[in-house]
Amino acid sequence: MPDITAYDGNGAPLAPIKNKPATGTPLDMPAATAPAPSDGNVHHIGLLLPLRSASLGPAAELLRAGFMAAYERDRSGFEVTVIDTGDGSSDVLNKFAQAQEEQDIVVGPLSRSAVTAVANSDLVRKPTIALNHPDNRGDARLPAKLLVMGLSIEAEARQVAAWAASEQPGASALVLSAGSPSQRRISAAFKQEWLRQGGKIETMDLTATNGYLSDAELVQLRARLAATPPGLLFAALDADQARQLRVAIGSDLPLYGTSSLNPGAGRGASGPELDGARLLDLPWQVQRDHPQVMVYPQPEQPAERRLTADMERLYALGIDAFRVAREVALRPNAPFTLDGVTGRLAVRFDGDQSVFERTEQAATYQQGVLGTWPPATATTPAALPPAQ
Numbered sequence: 001m002p003d004i005t006a007y008d009g010n011g012a013p014l015a016p017i018k019n020k021p022a023t024g025t026p027l028d029m030p031a032a033t034a035p036a037p038s039d040g041n042v043h044h045i046g047l048l049l050p051l052r053s054a055s056l057g058p059a060a061e062l063l064r065a066g067f068m069a070a071y072e073r074d075r076s077g078f079e080v081t082v083i084d085t086g087d088g089s090s091d092v093l094n095k096f097a098q099a100q101e102e103q104d105i106v107v108g109p110l111s112r113s114a115v116t117a118v119a120n121s122d123l124v125r126k127p128t129i130a131l132n133h134p135d136n137r138g139d140a141r142l143p144a145k146l147l148v149m150g151l152s153i154e155a156e157a158r159q160v161a162a163w164a165a166s167e168q169p170g171a172s173a174l175v176l177s178a179g180s181p182s183q184r185r186i187s188a189a190f191k192q193e194w195l196r197q198g199g200k201i202e203t204m205d206l207t208a209t210n211g212y213l214s215d216a217e218l219v220q221l222r223a224r225l226a227a228t229p230p231g232l233l234f235a236a237l238d239a240d241q242a243r244q245l246r247v248a249i250g251s252d253l254p255l256y257g258t259s260s261l262n263p264g265a266g267r268g269a270s271g272p273e274l275d276g277a278r279l280l281d282l283p284w285q286v287q288r289d290h291p292q293v294m295v296y297p298q299p300e301q302p303a304e305r306r307l308t309a310d311m312e313r314l315y316a317l318g319i320d321a322f323r324v325a326r327e328v329a330l331r332p333n334a335p336f337t338l339d340g341v342t343g344r345l346a347v348r349f350d351g352d353q354s355v356f357e358r359t360e361q362a363a364t365y366q367q368g369v370l371g372t373w374p375p376a377t378a379t380t381p382a383a384l385p386p387a388q
Helices: 057-073 089-102 113-121 153-167 181-196 215-227 239-247 309-329
Strands: 043-049 078-084 105-107 128-132 147-150 170-177 200-205 232-236 256-257 279-280 336-340 341-351 351-359 361-366 370-374
Touching: 043 057, 043 200, 043 309, 057 309, 078 309, 078 336, 089 113, 105 309, 113 239, 113 370, 128 309, 147 215, 147 351, 153 232, 153 256, 153 279, 170 181, 181 200, 181 232, 215 239, 215 256, 232 239, 239 256, 239 351, 309 341, 341 370
Parallel strands: 043 078, 043 105, 105 128, 128 147, 170 200, 170 232, 232 256, 256 279
Antiparallel strands: 279 361, 336 341, 341 351, 361 370
């Protein structure tokens, strides 16, 4: 695939994005994901990203690369304008208002604060696909034309809870966390859904120093589990911490987690310690040999270091953001589903609300390697947990 050149809101070219070639062959590459527009019109999409942000610029660049990779594949009838912003809400809102005037669909913004500012404004008059979730707005409803499709660790944790409840009905759960802000959010979301499912739950916060769990607390935990074992464990931990946990307590109890248990290809020590642990992650991360994933190019890895798993997930989000925007343009106000690289995607319109749902891929470690669960066969693709 050639380098992709995008243009900013003033028509100036942005830096080229280099992508590795798609790994599929012509025989196994799927056809275009959607037909060309039947009305013969050109649909204009504005991609609003904080490319000038010191903190979010690299993430925005990866998302832009994924978006443009999908656009290159299915560009017939569409034109994309990349609109770069900084961090400030006023800058984002000014650029957003301009995009609402000039574009048919706006994709963005990316940061939670910027999405919150847009959601609280009266500017959303055309279809807008937000790439993050707004802050808690209580009972306030989102603008009718605002579709929120960001990756959410809370939604992922709730989906894991529903999955674990279906596999371990009536079991009690012990939630383990090392206390980071993201781990607290994962833990709280799992707990909320587990209680909604009617289960019993306890929580335990472990102390982590430089990523290492306290040996003394792990000894105490082992004694606690021997005395009163729960039905299952939910690890709101990272992969290294979950591995330390398993070394300390063994693998007798079912262990569930989120994508935080997957550090990404080539990261973290391999080994059998996490064998049997179950988690959810994006097909982009755990189904690299699936034709629907292989058709898109991989992002170039920086020479000095590999991309983190979270950065690779943002690239995948960019791919699906274009695909969703394309479907919204082709079928205004009509529900649709997509087998995306970030999961099975469903969009519907309930009254004055746009609803987005993502069902991620179930996965498990076997012999130190993360694969789909249940394992795919030549004739049966890996199953996803029930959509919530």
